[in-house]
Amino acid sequence: MGIELDLELPDVEILSVSRDNNGDYVIELRSTKKSGVCRKCGKKIRHFRGYDQWIMIRHLPILGREVYLKIRPRRYQCLDCDNEPTTTERFPWRAPGKSYTKTYQDHVLQFLINSNIKDVCLKERLGEKHIESKKSWAVDDYKQLKGLLWAFRDSAVFNLPFIQYAIHKIWWSEF
Numbered sequence: 215m216g217i218e219l220d221l222e223l224p225d226v227e228i229l230s231v232s233r234d235n236n237g238d239y240v241i242e243l244r245s246t247k248k249s250g251v252c253r254k255c256g257k258k259i260r261h262f263r264g265y266d267q268w269i270m271i272r273h274l275p276i277l278g279r280e281v282y283l284k285i286r287p288r289r290y291q292c293l294d295c296d297n298e299p300t301t302t303e304r305f306p307w308r309a310p311g312k313s314y315t316k317t318y319q320d321h322v323l324q325f326l327i328n329s330n331i332k333d334v335c336l337k338e339r340l341g342e343k344h345i346e347s348k349k350s351w352a353v354d355d356y357k358q359l360k361g362l363l364w365a366f367r368d369s370a371v372f373n374l375p376f377i378q379y380a381i382h383k384i385w386w387s388e389f
């Protein structure tokens with residue numbers, strides 16, 4: 215018996231759920247959106263021109279396993295613009311230009327409180343290559359972060375949103 219999942223993501227439906235060789239979950243999705251916005255003129259476009267390549271986007275874990283959303287963005291053509299350009303769908307729930315969701319990004323930020331970047335990389339299995347290539351910056355950024363937090367320790371802005379903001383600035387700008 216399967217479990218009904220609510221991914222809390224707009225305009226998608228679940229096609230299938232499977233496990234990969236690592237035992238992690240791959241949730242295949244379909245976009246249910248029927249229109250896009252032309253990247254040239256900004257008008258709403260409905261002329262469907264097929265799907266883009268499959269992409270994998272990391273999402274919140276389930277039962278301690280990593281979760282990847284697999285989806286093909288829809289492509290639409292603008293019939294009003296010269297050369298009738300196509301525009302590929304962008305998902306509002308995806309961290310822009312990244313291979314993870316905004317919700318997953320927030321989840322990792324929570325872990326960074328009272329922890330350091332390297333530990334979180336290890337715990338979340340965020341790729342040994344990230345750790346290897348960025349060992350030095352991880353240490354530098356951690357020092358920088360500590361300095362920043364120390365400098366603001368008596369300030370009124372020293373609260374959880376500020377700490378998250380500081381971590382966010384340092385961590386995600388490099389990642």
Ligand SMILES: [Zn+2]
Binds near residue numbers: 254256292293
């Ligand atoms: Zn257009």
